Amino acid sequence: MLRILLKFNESVLKVIESDNAEITIGRNLKNDIQIDNLAVSNFHARIENQLGHYFIEDLNSTNGTYINDKKISKWGLQDGDTATIGKHSLVFMLEAGQAAGEGIRELDMDQTMVLDTEKQRELVDRAELAAAGPPARLKVEDGKASQSEFQLTGRLTEIGKGESAQVRLEGIFAPKNVAYITRDPKGYTLVPGEHGDKLRLNGVKIEKGTALKGGDVIEAGKVRFRFSMG
DSSP states (O other): EEEEEEEEEEEEEEEEEEEOOEEEEEESTTSSSSSOOOSSSSSSEEEEETTTTEEEEOOOOSSEEEEEEEEEEEEEEOOOOOOEEEEEEEHHHHHOSOOOSSOHHHHTTTOOEEEEEHHHHHHHHHHHHHHHHHHEEEEEEEEEBBSEEEEOOEEEEEEESSTSEEBBSSSOOOOSSOOEEEETEEEEEEEEEETTGEEEEETTTTTSSSOOOOOOOOETTTTEEEOOOO
């Protein structure tokens, strides 16, 4: 399963999950990821799953597609890569075995080969998160979850009843995917998931990613959490 954080001006708008063989990106409504911005071409780029590895290709867009600030035509994705399309960015979160590996990273017209290992990316991510301080926590105040308290150590934490959720809700009617919490050096952001209508932050429904602060109350279905820093 490929996960993508869609961001605008560094704010997370939503988390996209897909196991499709092809994902298109552009301004046209027919795209899988539709970005309504004039800097984005109608059919700007596409992501392809080739034998379990993901690649992104620019579709001769007007303003180009950039990966980690480098203009590309086709690129083998690794975990943590950031694509810039117009004023939006997409951060790719790949599971083990899905990255392009240590082979060809860039497949531009001149067939330039760039080596950029997953290990190097992982070390950079760890260093950045460590510099941001100890991980935040979610403590259950009401309702049932798999634990009474959760440490938010990863870059992306899923809340729900589904098997992929790190914060697991319990109960027959608990929603499968309520929200995500993203972590970066600037802090934590709460993002609505597939069942975002069951999500409340301090009693208010949110439509897009919202920065978290210590003491915030998160309601996911019938479970109420208290968010605390460090």
